Amino acid sequence: MSLQQLLAAQNQYPCLSGISFNSLTTFLRMACLARPLIEFQVEDRRRPPDFLHCGLLELLAATVSNRNLDLVQTCWAAFKKIIWNHPEVQPTEEEIKKYNDAALCRGTSFAHLLPPVRVCQDSYCPNYRDSEDIMTLKEPLSHKATMHTLRNGALPVYRTSLYCRAGCHRRYYPNYHVRKSTSLRTYYGGVSRSIQVAQHFYIESPLLELFANGMVFGWLSSSNWARIYNIALARTESHVLNNKIAFASQLQSSTRPKPTLRVPSRMYIAKGICV
Ligand SMILES: [Zn+2]
Structure with a gap:
């Protein structure tokens, strides 16, 4: 976002003058994290919605610690085009926690898993379209997963x-x-960013690449990879939590929140299948 765009927004919406730069930056980053969900909830994705519904407003307001929903709506109106066309944001650990603190209780999450298509893929179906811009699929069903x-x-x-x-x-x-009618499962083309390995468990492709290389070059078994993941990678501060004596001073003085996992997170291996 350029300074010119920022000044133009401030001129158009004078109430934004009272917002600190830090709060504005937080709003923009959190709105970018929520953008896939916002896009999923609009029928026509070619342009951002003029207004966010109450649930999304409350979510964004909670992420920026601001209870003024009108101000959040104004921020959206001022910066929606920037957010809509912004490249994907790489969030920090703290940003993921902040987003999830506001999102999980509202039925969504960071990296909410969504279908990669918005229209039926059967060319003989009346809901088939050449473009994905206008959503023809309906009846969303959501479940918790890890x-x-x-x-x-x-x-x-x-x-x-x-x-x-x-x-x-x-x-x-x-x-x-x-x-x-047939219960036939058809996978989409290409390689997904995350692979479903059990009913409610997914593994990110970069992690699968690490597993594959460990098996090829280190001859590590699936069960040993599961142990390594559970001990060293499942928690973002494993190096501290696994060595409490060595990091005693850091544990006492640290203000960083400890990892909190709200759903079963351990990885088990059975007959070569990671779940
Ligand atoms: Zn169809």
């Missing part, structure tokens, strides 16, 4: 699927879609 990541540990996430009710009766999940 995402195992390489850099952020095991994260509680929500997963949402969509249904083609008026057409072919397929349900679309983050990795695949299932036709109701």
